Amino acid sequence: GENVEQHPSTLSVQEGDSAVIKCTYSDSASNYFPWYKQELGKRPQLIIDIRSNVGEKKDQRIAVTLNKTAKHFSLHITETQPEDSAVYFCAASIRPGANNLFFGTGTRLTVIP
Amino acid sequence: DAGITQSPRHKVTETGTPVTLRCHQTENHRYMYWYRQDPGHGLRLIHYSYGVKDTDKGEVSDGYSVSRSKTEDFLLTLESATSSQTSVYFCAIRQGDYGYTFGSGTRLTVV
Numbered sequence: 714g715e716n717v718e719q720h721p722s723t724l725s726v727q728e729g730d731s732a733v734i735k736c737t738y739s740d741s742a743s744n745y746f747p748w749y750k751q752e753l754g755k756r757p758q759l760i761i762d763i764r765s766n767v768g769e770k771k772d773q774r775i776a777v778t779l780n781k782t783a784k785h786f787s788l789h790i791t792e793t794q795p796e797d798s799a800v801y802f803c804a805a806s807i808r809p810g811a812n813n814l815f816f817g818t819g820t821r822l823t824v825i826p
Numbered sequence: 827d828a829g830i831t832q833s834p835r836h837k838v839t840e841t842g843t844p845v846t847l848r849c850h851q852t853e854n855h856r857y858m859y860w861y862r863q864d865p866g867h868g869l870r871l872i873h874y875s876y877g878v879k880d881t882d883k884g885e886v887s888d889g890y891s892v893s894r895s896k897t898e899d900f901l902l903t904l905e906s907a908t909s910s911q912t913s914v915y916f917c918a919i920r921q922g923d924y925g926y927t928f929g930s931g932t933r934l935t936v937v
Contacts, residue, residue, distance in 0.1 A: 714885060719868075745924060756916065756928040757869065764924075802868055808923050813884065814859075816868040 715740040717805050719817025726793050727825050734820045736803035737785040745808040746779060746786045751800045751819075760801075761788070764808070793824045829853045832917050832929040839936055845904040847932050849917030851897075857920035858900040860884075860892065862913040863931075869916065875900055907936045 716739040726732050738746075747762035763770045763777045763786065770777050774793075779786040790797055803817040829852030839845050849858060860872040861884075871884030873892040881892050889911060891903045904911055917929040 747924070747926070756930050758928070759925055762924065804869075813871055813874065814869075814926060815885075816861075816870070818866060818868040 714813070715743055715805050715815040717803060717815050717817045719803050719820060721820060722818065723821045723823070725823045725825060728793060728795060730793055732790045732793055732797070732822055732824075734788045734801055734803070734822070735785060736787070736805075736817050737783075738805040738815075739784070740805070740807070741781075741784065742807050743805040745806045746777070747804050747806075747814070748777060748788050749802045749804065749816075751802065753799075757802060790822075793822075795824050795826050798822055798824045830917065830919055830927060830929045832915075832932050834932060835930065836933045837935070839907050839934070841908060841936055842906050845907050845934065847902045847915055847917075847934070849900045849902070849929055851900075851919050853919075854897055855919040855921060856897075858894065859918040859920070859926070860890075860900070860902045861916045861918060861928075862886065863916060864913050872902065872915075904934075907934075909936050912936045 719736045744765035749757035750760045751757040761775050761777050763779050774791045776789040800819045800821050802819050804814045806814045831850050833848045859874040861869040863869050870886045872890050875881045875894040893901045912935050915932045918926045
């Protein structure tokens with residue numbers, strides 16, 4: 714199956730700075746890459762996703778980039794705020810048709826006020 | 827959120843006892859999943875279902891079984907609970923071709 718590696722495992726930034734989380738995947742057939750945010754004690758929630766036919770996608774302060782050749786993708790959060798503090802998970806899958814999302818091990822982001 | 831609920835929310839059980847966790851959805855989604863979440867491991871797929879009575883194994887299926895007799899319910903059973911199965915269990919549904927929505931989770935402790 715797919716193997717997704719995520720770095721760093723923890724990340725602390727000052728409020729207003731940018732945060733970058735990186736993931737690599739092993740299966741070149743993967744074509745769907747979502748990012749989930751999980752606040753303490755809550756369920757993971759989808760915040761942004763990208764499909765392999767595009768290289769970048771933005772949604773306000775959040776952006777995701779994809780390099781298919783190198784098989785890595787990244788989450789970028791600009792102008793970080795304390796409410797961005799959470800655990801972030803990347804994932805990879807083959808869509809449509811196949812069923813499984815393979816997750817990275819998570820990054821705990823702390824935004825220091 | 828997308829009409830997905832898990833029960834119970836918390837459970838403590840003894841080693842060797844059977845345990846069943848329930849995932850219920852109200853929106854007739856075809857695909858349902860059970861994941862476990864452990865520190866340092868992220869979310870790992872246990873089993874999934876692609877329709878009534880259609881299920882398949884995920885990457886960490888040993889010691890678990892599932893059943894889906896109705897579209898709305900997906901049950902996860904630990905036949906004989908072990909301490910290594912202490913975890914937070916999340917059910918998820920797939921909406922359309924892409925997005926997953928997770929339930930609120932069940933925190934299971936095996937003592």
